Amino acid sequence: MDDRALLDGIRMIVGEKETTDDCSVLAVGDRFLVMTTDMLHEMTDFPAGMTDHEIGWMAAAVTLSDIASMGAEPADLLMAVGLDRPERLAGITDGAADCCRSVGARLAGGDIDRHTELTIVSTAIGFVAGDRILRRSGARPGDLVCVTGLPGAAEAGLKGDPRFWKNLITPIPRVREGIAFAEGGATAMMDLSDGIVLSLYDLSRASGVGFSLDPALFPRIPGMPDPEATDLFLYGGGDFELIATIPEDRFPIPGVDATVIGVVTTEMAILSGGHPVPPRGYAHRWE
Amino acid sequence: MDDRALLDGIRMIVGEKETTDDCSVLAVGDRFLVMTTDMLHEMTDFPAGMTDHEIGWMAAAVTLSDIASMGAEPADLLMAVGLDRPERLAGITDGAADCCRSVGARLAGGDIDRHTELTIVSTAIGFVAGDRILRRSGARPGDLVCVTGLPGAAEAGLKGDPRFWKNLITPIPRVREGIAFAEGGATAMMDLSDGIVLSLYDLSRASGVGFSLDPALFPRIPGMPDPEATDLFLYGGGDFELIATIPEDRFPIPGVDATVIGVVTTEMAILSGGHPVPPRGYAHRWE
Numbered sequence: 001m002d003d004r005a006l007l008d009g010i011r012m013i014v015g016e017k018e019t020t021d022d023c024s025v026l027a028v029g030d031r032f033l034v035m036t037t038d039m040l041h042e043m044t045d046f047p048a049g050m051t052d053h054e055i056g057w058m059a060a061a062v063t064l065s066d067i068a069s070m071g072a073e074p075a076d077l078l079m080a081v082g083l084d085r086p087e088r089l090a091g092i093t094d095g096a097a098d099c100c101r102s103v104g105a106r107l108a109g110g111d112i113d114r115h116t117e118l119t120i121v122s123t124a125i126g127f128v129a130g131d132r133i134l135r136r137s138g139a140r141p142g143d144l145v146c147v148t149g150l151p152g153a154a155e156a157g158l159k160g161d162p163r164f165w166k167n168l169i170t171p172i173p174r175v176r177e178g179i180a181f182a183e184g185g186a187t188a189m190m191d192l193s194d195g196i197v198l199s200l201y202d203l204s205r206a207s208g209v210g211f212s213l214d215p216a217l218f219p220r221i222p223g224m225p226d227p228e229a230t231d232l233f234l235y236g237g238g239d240f241e242l243i244a245t246i247p248e249d250r251f252p253i254p255g256v257d258a259t260v261i262g263v264v265t266t267e268m269a270i271l272s273g274g275h276p277v278p279p280r281g282y283a284h285r286w287e
Numbered sequence: 288m289d290d291r292a293l294l295d296g297i298r299m300i301v302g303e304k305e306t307t308d309d310c311s312v313l314a315v316g317d318r319f320l321v322m323t324t325d326m327l328h329e330m331t332d333f334p335a336g337m338t339d340h341e342i343g344w345m346a347a348a349v350t351l352s353d354i355a356s357m358g359a360e361p362a363d364l365l366m367a368v369g370l371d372r373p374e375r376l377a378g379i380t381d382g383a384a385d386c387c388r389s390v391g392a393r394l395a396g397g398d399i400d401r402h403t404e405l406t407i408v409s410t411a412i413g414f415v416a417g418d419r420i421l422r423r424s425g426a427r428p429g430d431l432v433c434v435t436g437l438p439g440a441a442e443a444g445l446k447g448d449p450r451f452w453k454n455l456i457t458p459i460p461r462v463r464e465g466i467a468f469a470e471g472g473a474t475a476m477m478d479l480s481d482g483i484v485l486s487l488y489d490l491s492r493a494s495g496v497g498f499s500l501d502p503a504l505f506p507r508i509p510g511m512p513d514p515e516a517t518d519l520f521l522y523g524g525g526d527f528e529l530i531a532t533i534p535e536d537r538f539p540i541p542g543v544d545a546t547v548i549g550v551v552t553t554e555m556a557i558l559s560g561g562h563p564v565p566p567r568g569y570a571h572r573w574e
Contacts, residue, residue: 024395
């Protein structure tokens with residue numbers, strides 16, 4: 001059973017609408033407050049060799065990326081830290097505070113605890129105007145599909161390519177790009193933390209559409225041969241880039257470096273080069 | 288080094304004001320948004336014998352209690368769950384949702400992960416009118432000190448008294464009482480999760496005042512002899528009741544069952560029956 005199957009099981013309790021997007025959504029005046037939480041721990045989420053500062057940065061970045069994926073501006077972030085050694089707290093806190101500052105947010109507090117394995121849960125809130133919020137459910141047939149950055153780079157870093165180590169351990173939350181997509185007329189958006197294909201399956205389910213990707217358009221890891229380069233692009237996790245759908249006449253978004261990789265289709269299938277792609281990628285899995 | 292010493296160390300990074308109260312505070316229009324996060328895990332926070340539903344309830348209650356302690360009304364709660372066994376998720380989620388509903392809040396989403404030890408982090412937000420927020424810093428000499436409920440009951444339950452097992456495992460967030468204190472003119476408030484004495488040390492530091500308690504006023508566990516009853520009242524943890532200071536002419540608060548246990552003094556000392564009480568109680572401790 002993987003995370004997505006488990007989540008299906010609790011939709012009855014929490015509500016379908018509440019578990020579809022990267023963030024929960026609450027109307028506050030004429031804006032929406034968006035909120036998200038992520039649990040990370042040392043053995044499965046932090047590659048060996050990271051400093052405490054980098055660990056703190058990454059723990060903040062993963063939730064700030066979720067805020068960005070709704071087209072929202074992040075405000076406050078709280079961090080609960082279960083420490084294996086107390087002396088790690090200062091570096092971790094410092095890294096999280098730096099990541100927050102880099103996107104105009106504030107590390108506003110948290111909780112500390114001890115734990116046999118370093119465990120960090122960061123929770124962030126942000127705000128977005130009522131008519132600007134981007135959900136997973138708005139994609140329409142004919143829209144272009146585009147991505148920021150170089151998906152696959154983080155996994156290339158994990159596999160040992162030193163050029164992409166930084167992509168892996170200090171991801172940049174795409175807050176500026178997310179807001180630009182929202183203002184520029186994008187119809188649906190999410191972040192790529194689990195890889196492009198799993199993200200497309202989520203968007204497909206939420207929007208009731210399919211996707212047809214053109215491999216000739218994929219940005220590639222320089223110097224990497226196929227099929228590895230294409231596989232990494234489609235299935236690599238940990239990039240925290242954005243994937244968005246947008247009407248053709250609204251692309252490109254001024255000031256945003258995004259690559260078109262395909263189109264939204266009517267039939268609920270995920271195709272690459274005309275062939276169906278399986279729903280695999282990075283996902284926690286229960287044996 | 289205990290939690291409070293560690294927190295002192297990161298005040299430089301996060302900010303003094305941000306680490307003083309039970310919640311972080313963000314101005315949103317003419318209201319304040321308050322936000323708090325708590326990490327709990329099985330070995331240290333959930334007494335043996337609790338059901339998954341009770342565990343979920345408690346994980347939600349501890350943060351909703353922090354929201355209550357600011358005089359705020361809780362809105363949304365997110366729960367990150369690190370599961371040792373996936374089949375526990377439904378019961379835990381159900382318990383958290385029930386606790387949220389009991390105080391008019393919403394379990395709005397969360398994150399799941401696997402973990403060798405069950406670990407739950409709940410994060411809640413709430414709102415309070417700008418002139419109603421209750422911080423730890425507002426206590427003034429001459430104010431009365433009062434508490435809700437029967438502090439010490441949760442620890443009596445932990446020690447095996449079956450009459451108080453429920454106090455321990457399904458604490459009731461004092462949301463209604465917190466709002467009534469805020470509307471009724473209380474000057475400072477916090478919750479009692481770490482026991483009365485540690486809470487008074489926190490209030491003393493934040494407000495620049497002291498406290499003089501009168502043991503003759505303490506509510507007692509029925510049938511328990513002294514000094515155990517007094518000790519449990521002063522130092523017992525896990526009750527999630529509220530402690531508040533309030534001008535004498537504003538007490539009692541209509542509809543709130545609170546007990547006066549002493550007064551706020553000018554000198555920064557914590558006295559009970561005229562004798563200083565040491566700063567001990569429930570606190571995580573690093574050896």
